[in-house]
Amino acid sequence: xxxxxxxxxxxxxxxxxxxxxxxxxxxxxxxxxxxxxxxxxxxxxxxxxxxxxxxxxxxxxxxxxxxxxxxxxxxxxxxxxxxxxxxxxxxxxxxxxxxxxxxxxxxxxxxxxxxxxxxxxxxxxxxxxxxxxxxxxxxxxxxxxxxxxxxxxxxxxxxxxxxxxxxxxxxxxxxxxxxxxxxxxxxxxxxxxxxxxxxxxxxxx
Amino acid sequence: xxxxxxxxxxxxxxxxxxxxxxxxxxxxxxxxxxxxxxxxxxxxxxxxxxxxxxxxxxxxxxxxxxxxxxxxxxxxxxxxxxxxxxxxxxxxxxxxxxxxxxxxxxxxxxxxxxxxxxxxxxxxxxxxxxxxxxxxxxxxxxxxxxxxxxxxxxxxxxxxxxxxxxxxxxxxxxxxxxxxxxxxxxxxxxxxxxxxxxxxxxxxx
Numbered sequence: 001x002x003x004x005x006x007x008x009x010x011x012x013x014x015x016x017x018x019x020x021x022x023x024x025x026x027x028x029x030x031x032x033x034x035x036x037x038x039x040x041x042x043x044x045x046x047x048x049x050x051x052x053x054x055x056x057x058x059x060x061x062x063x064x065x066x067x068x069x070x071x072x073x074x075x076x077x078x079x080x081x082x083x084x085x086x087x088x089x090x091x092x093x094x095x096x097x098x099x100x101x102x103x104x105x106x107x108x109x110x111x112x113x114x115x116x117x118x119x120x121x122x123x124x125x126x127x128x129x130x131x132x133x134x135x136x137x138x139x140x141x142x143x144x145x146x147x148x149x150x151x152x153x154x155x156x157x158x159x160x161x162x163x164x165x166x167x168x169x170x171x172x173x174x175x176x177x178x179x180x181x182x183x184x185x186x187x188x189x190x191x192x193x194x195x196x197x198x199x200x201x202x203x204x205x
Numbered sequence: 206x207x208x209x210x211x212x213x214x215x216x217x218x219x220x221x222x223x224x225x226x227x228x229x230x231x232x233x234x235x236x237x238x239x240x241x242x243x244x245x246x247x248x249x250x251x252x253x254x255x256x257x258x259x260x261x262x263x264x265x266x267x268x269x270x271x272x273x274x275x276x277x278x279x280x281x282x283x284x285x286x287x288x289x290x291x292x293x294x295x296x297x298x299x300x301x302x303x304x305x306x307x308x309x310x311x312x313x314x315x316x317x318x319x320x321x322x323x324x325x326x327x328x329x330x331x332x333x334x335x336x337x338x339x340x341x342x343x344x345x346x347x348x349x350x351x352x353x354x355x356x357x358x359x360x361x362x363x364x365x366x367x368x369x370x371x372x373x374x375x376x377x378x379x380x381x382x383x384x385x386x387x388x389x390x391x392x393x394x395x396x397x398x399x400x401x402x403x404x405x406x407x408x409x410x
Binding site: 016037048049050060062063066067068070071073074075084086087091093094095098101130133179 | 253255265267268269271272273275279280281288289291292295298299300303305306334335340383
């Protein structure tokens with residue numbers, strides 16, 4: 001039987017990996033459809049907003065990666081139990097998006113001087129401020145990022161953090177943020193996530 | 206009695222206005238605390254992530270504007286009734302955030318040549334693509350943006366859209382997107398929103 005879900009994205013982790021983690025966690029069988037950079041310009045015209053990832057099932061096409069991840073968080077039982085618990089999850093996720101957008105900004109900057117300045121402000125200001133907050137949240141929540149238990153924010157964090165590490169070329173957590181290391185270990189040792197990591201394609205950019 | 210909620214932001218609409226709309230819609234009495242640009246550098250150090258808006262109540266401090274708006278959307282009865290309905294709301298909101306980020310990008314660009322190029326790509330590419338999608342969603346949903354009924358995406362859209370208009374200096378909806386005009390009319394004619402518009406400070410940047 002064909003998988004119920006079809007996820008379409010580029011052949012790397014990026015914005016799709018939190019979704020792949022969540023589908024895997026929930027045991028939701030999915031086709032991991034990857035579009036080559038050569039095919040993208042033509043395919044782009046067929047997408048709702050000129051963007052990927054897309055998640056298709058039962059004739060529906062979902063877009064906007066964070067909105068998809070939140071949807072799956074609810075479907076696989078990793079959402080909060082109240083609006084306030086969901087705010088706590090969302091605040092982590094949106095903070096991570098802030099950080100990722102900043103990394104994208106300097107990573108895709110063509111002007112070398114600006115790139116250097118953007119990287120400097122990221123490494124010296126935003127990164128320590130945000131990571132020390134994430135570290136504090138992980139400490140307060142017993143090795144999770146929100147609500148004192150496993151939520152989709154943890155899976156989201158580990159997937160996005162891995163991508164940021166790949167972009168900046170170093171592991172930003174290792175040796176500096178022991179509670180974030182705990183979050184990572186907890187997520188990566190979930191049997192469904194371990195199985196996904198074993199079968200997914202090799203990491204690339 | 207002091208208001209239950211205290212919203213802290215700059216003295217303009219920006220990221221806080223969707224929250225002010227939602228608090229007003231729900232009849233939630235709030236202190237509309239506005240920090241001057243002069244006071245911001247010192248106040249910034251006291252905030253969780255160096256950012257505003259903040260929403261305080263019952264000893265809690267909520268941050269991340271979209272996460273706050275989603276929280277209030279649930280509190281005031283403007284959220285979806287299923288994860289899929291909430292995805293539909295979130296997809297509108299996240300698309301609007303894409304658009305706003307693009308406006309910020311060119312608005313705050315210092316280099317005049319880059320600014321011109323960014324504005325051109327915004328006006329010629331992203332704006333028509335996104336607004337024609339919003340227009341289609343509004344058409345399909347009978348003058349609302351999601352789920353065929355009033356949701357927090359509509360209030361969010363009207364508040365953000367007003368801010369974008371203010372930044373770019375023209376009304377991007379008028380005469381071009383009749384169904385978005387309908388969304389705007391529906392939101393602005395809600396009695397609680399009308400009352401807010403009458404009492405809020407004059408618009409500025």
